[in-house]
Amino acid sequence: MLNKKVKAGVVHAAPVYMNKEESIRKVIDLISQAAGDSIELLAFPEVFVPGFPYFTNCYAPNAATVTQYAAESVVVPDDLDPIQGACHVYKMVVVLGISERMRGGNTLFNSIVTIDADGTILGVHRKVQPTWAERLVWGQGSGYTLKTYEPKGTGYRIGGLACWEHTINGARQALIDQGQHIHVGCWPALDILEGFEDSATSQIEALMKTHALTAQVFVLCPSSYVDETCLEWMEKNLGPQDKVKAGGGWTVIIHPFCTFVAGPYTASQDKIIVAEIDLSQLDLVKAYVDGAGHYKRPEIFKTDVDTTQRWKDEPDIVGPIPVYWERQ
Structure with a gap:
């Protein structure tokens, strides 16, 4: 039994679009x-840093725009020093979505970084399959970064996936098999995209509830919304568009039995949704369904995850990476 309560927060906010420095400053403000x-x-x-590349959905492919996006993407660990410092000061575990730029290179990834309460980077997960137009921007992550992490002294294991990566059942099962207790499902606003106005929120809710129940985990579902910094940047740099509008986003905390613990919140205003999650409740859920135990039926179903290193820098980003003053 994991007899622990955790006060969790999920961020519903807009980044300072295409501005790495200001978006990182906003991350620190929200941590504070x-x-x-x-x-x-x-x-x-x-x-969240530096914002979702909505331009891929609005304009013809443009390598110059991706180059600009790369310049504002995050290099691990260099650009994360101030965030690691904030986690250390405030004794807070932080899970942050970033567009990651390979250190010393130009390849980008849709990544999730998990930072411990002492500032240590526990690890970085790279989305294994960019979706649709995202393939113009991000490379494919590998199974090497498909991991859960246990923050020091907590006893719980946490892992995350990005957006439609949740449709990959093998990726979800890989986290289940590692004994995940808390899941972070990171999302941008999608219900403001042309063609997704009436379906995006339903899709997100279905995927998040599916993982909550099948993994027997609490799901934290943070989301951004589109603000004027995004729309103005695209119009100023790329011209008028009518494919993406302001607003959107769906932010919530979900119980393993699929009830809402907090939220959902959908307003176009920054807010942290807060709830105390009682991890001892996982035992009751697992009495019914245990995705890593009796409900897995391993004698029938086989899960084979290739965790072989694919990218040269993967051992450097799959932590632990200490805070910068310990790396000197």
């Missing part, structure tokens, strides 16, 4: 705000 509410675990939306 969460600390004032005694939050122990804080989850941020998909690629």
